[in-house]
Amino acid sequence: MDGTQPIRATVTVRSDPARAFELFTAQMGKWWPLESYSRAVNEFEHEDVGISELMFEARMGGSILERMTDGRVLPWAEVLVWQPPRRVVLAWRPHSLPEPPTELEVTFAARGDGTSIEVEHRGWERLSEQFRAGLYEIYERGWPFTLECLAPGLRTTSYTLRTLPSPPVIGSAPPPPPDVPQAATRRGGFAGMASAVPCPPAH
Numbered sequence: 001m002d003g004t005q006p007i008r009a010t011v012t013v014r015s016d017p018a019r020a021f022e023l024f025t026a027q028m029g030k031w032w033p034l035e036s037y038s039r040a041v042n043e044f045e046h047e048d049v050g051i052s053e054l055m056f057e058a059r060m061g062g063s064i065l066e067r068m069t070d071g072r073v074l075p076w077a078e079v080l081v082w083q084p085p086r087r088v089v090l091a092w093r094p095h096s097l098p099e100p101p102t103e104l105e106v107t108f109a110a111r112g113d114g115t116s117i118e119v120e121h122r123g124w125e126r127l128s129e130q131f132r133a134g135l136y137e138i139y140e141r142g143w144p145f146t147l148e149c150l151a152p153g154l155r156t157t158s159y160t161l162r163t164l165p166s167p168p169v170i171g172s173a174p175p176p177p178p179d180v181p182q183a184a185t186r187r188g189g190f191a192g193m194a195s196a197v198p199c200p201p202a203h
Contacts, residue, residue, distance in 0.1 A: 003136040006122035009143035013115055013154035017108040020115045021085035023153055024106060028064065029054035033149045033199050037142060039066050039074045039094055058082075064090070077104065092121070100126045117150070119143055149199035 013020055023031065032054055035041065040051045053067040057079070064076040074094075078101075081089035085108055093101035102123040109116045121139055124132055 003132055004125040006120050006124075007136075007140050007143060008118060008120050009147055010116060010118045011147040011151050012111060013117065013151055014113060015115050015154040016085075017110055017115045018085040020117055020154055021088070021108050022058075024108075024117065024150060025056050025084075025088060026058040027153075028056040031150050031153055031200060033146060034066075035200075037146065039076070040068050043095070044068070058084075064094075066094075077101070081105075097131065099128060099131050102126065115154075117147070119147065152199065 015023075032038075034051050034054060038051055038054075040049055049072075050069045051066060052069050055063075055065045055067065057063050057065070060079055060082040062079045062082075064078075066074045066076060068074065074096075076094040077090040077092045079088065080091055080103070081087060087105065087107050089106075090104040091101040092104040093099070100123075102121060105120045105122070107118050107120075109118075121143065124136055127135075
């Protein structure tokens with residue numbers, strides 16, 4: 001695998017698409033594992049600051065914003081496509097480095113008595129090779145963990161991870177990420193986290 005193929009992760013929950021869409025977007029701050037994946041943790045771990053709020057501006061052109069306890073507001077992403085309750089596409093750039101955003105598409109499809117939520121993280125080829133090294137594997141392992149944090153609020157039935165064009169890999173909690181090159185560590189894109197901490201309590 002060359003580290004440029006789209007990463008896909010899927011979770012199936014016992015909920016209707018509208019509720020799942022709302023939780024993933026407007027209520028992201030309730031379930032996202034900020035102690036594992038956030039700019040405050042990754043970029044400012046040696047400063048006496050924390051995270052006070054994660055905001056998802058649920059509209060076309062809106063942003064995902066991380067507010068820190070010292071008042072600084074750090075952008076993560078911009079909404080490129082807004083089609084509730086079926087689809088949202090984001091320009092994903094949770095860092096301040098001179099690298100272009102990748103693209104994150106999340107779709108919500110009714111499946112029997114539940115909803116399939118699929119994340120596709122693509123556009124890796126846009127990044128410099130040095131920045132992409134290690135970061136790709138962090139996200140490959142991070143998305144299943146992140147979806148596990150979303151699922152308690154909706155009751156999970158199953159989830160899978162697959163990196164195109166490989167077949168699906170079924171699993172539970174992701175293994176710890178491997179050692180990452182220093183170029184990727186603590187430089188953006190949540191690359192500085194070596195392991196995940198428990199998800200926040202379900203709301």
